[in-house]
Amino acid sequence: MKLYAPTYYKQFKCIADKCEHSCCIGWEIDVDGETLAKYNALKDGYGAVIADSISMEDTPHFRLCAGDRCPHLDDRGLCKIILRVGEDYLCDICREHPRFYNFTSVAEVGLGMSCPEAARLILSSPDFSSTEEIGEVDAEDDGVEFDGRAARGNIYTILQDTACGYASALEKIRSDYSIDFGDDKRYLEILDSMEYLDADHKALLLKYSSKRRPEGAEQNAYLKRFLAYLIYRHCTEALDADDFGIRLAFCLFCEGLLASLICSEDAKTLGExxxxxxxxxxxxxxSDDNTTALMQAGE
Ligand code: SF4
Structure with missing residues (x-):
């Protein structure tokens, strides 16, 4: 099956030790079976250290150290598995992060926004609608009749209509897909009950108010690219038109949340x-739980 990616995709490069928010801190990384077997075959040297660092409780995973750091992250912010035994020994999650995949009649790959370097690249790339073929993957057509890529394309057309400002484009999308968020209370209750990786983020996300949106052209350009990214990631694999609408409502909520935070935190620059x-x-x-809770709110 052909593999496609957004045109900005190839520009991405992990900045490793220069990253202000390493993905090797805070997340418990599961080790896939094939990589686990490769680690177990490394009998000495750093191989033994790797084997010792894996907890077999539930799904095999690297046991985090103080400060929730990956045990293989060195003081300079570099990965000791790469340095000591080579990149071929990275587990699937570490090798793929921050990439995600969509499988429909074709395969598509994207970059996840949790990576700050990917976020800067995505938000600074005006062409969010074009994809290009970058290779092949071993996967089969999902057999779903609904064409999520075409439905996604319709929304991108609205977002790219230069005769219509961003606020009007959002209004048109909400009206075309009958999306009405009602008051903020329901969403604030979900934001309050969610699980958080960082407790400080809860207070930040609870600043959500659908009434707060920035007026600056640059900020709105970033918001438009953020929404386009969310739609690429969450709407493409929709099973039917109803499912597409539910996913779209989730994307619009997340866009509104970012709009709110841009105002509350007075974020102006690309970095901010x-x-x-x-x-x-x-x-x-x-978080599957958080995503599901917010998607259900839009049903
Ligand atoms: S968050 Fe992104 S840039 Fe930072 S270490 Fe991870 S992949 Fe690299």
């Missing part, structure tokens, strides 16, 4: 907005 987008992404998109 990307940092907030990263937080929204890691606290919501990277």
């Amino acid at each position: 907005v990307a940092a907030l987008a990263s937080i929204v992404s890691e606290e919501i998109e990277y």
Whole structure:
């Protein structure tokens, strides 16, 4: 099956030790079976250290150290598995992060916004609608009749209509798909009851108010690209038109949440907005429970 990616995708490069928010801190990384077998075959040297660092409780995973750091993250912020035994020994999650995949009649890959470097790249790339073929993957057509890519394309057309400002585009999308968020109370209750990776983020996300939106052109350009990213990630695999609408409502809520935070935190620059987008992404998109709770609110 052909694999497609947004045109900005190839520009992404992990900045490793220069990253202000390493993905090697805070997340318990599961080790896939194939990589586990490779680790177990490394009998001495750093191989033994790797084997010792894995907890077999539930799904095999790296046991986090003080400060919730990956045991293989060195003081310079570099990965000791890469340094000592080579990149081929990274487990699937570490090798793929921050990438995600959609499987429909084709395969698509994207970059997850929780990575601050990916967030800066996505929010600074005006062409959010074009994809290009970058290879092949071993996968089969999902057999779903509904064409989520075409439905996504319709929304991108509205977002790219230069005769219509961003606020009007949002209004048109909400009206075309009958999306009405009602008052904020229901969403604030969900934001209050969610699980958080960082307790400080809860107070930040609870600043949500659908009435607060920035007016600056730059900030709105970032918001439009954020929404386009969310739609690419969450709407493409929709099973039917109803499912597409539910997913779209979730994307619009997350966009509104970022708009709110841009105002409350007075974020103006690409770096400031990307940092907030990263937080929204890691606290919501990277938790199935949080994503499901917010999607159900839009049903
Ligand atoms: S968050 Fe992104 S840039 Fe930072 S270490 Fe992880 S992949 Fe690299």
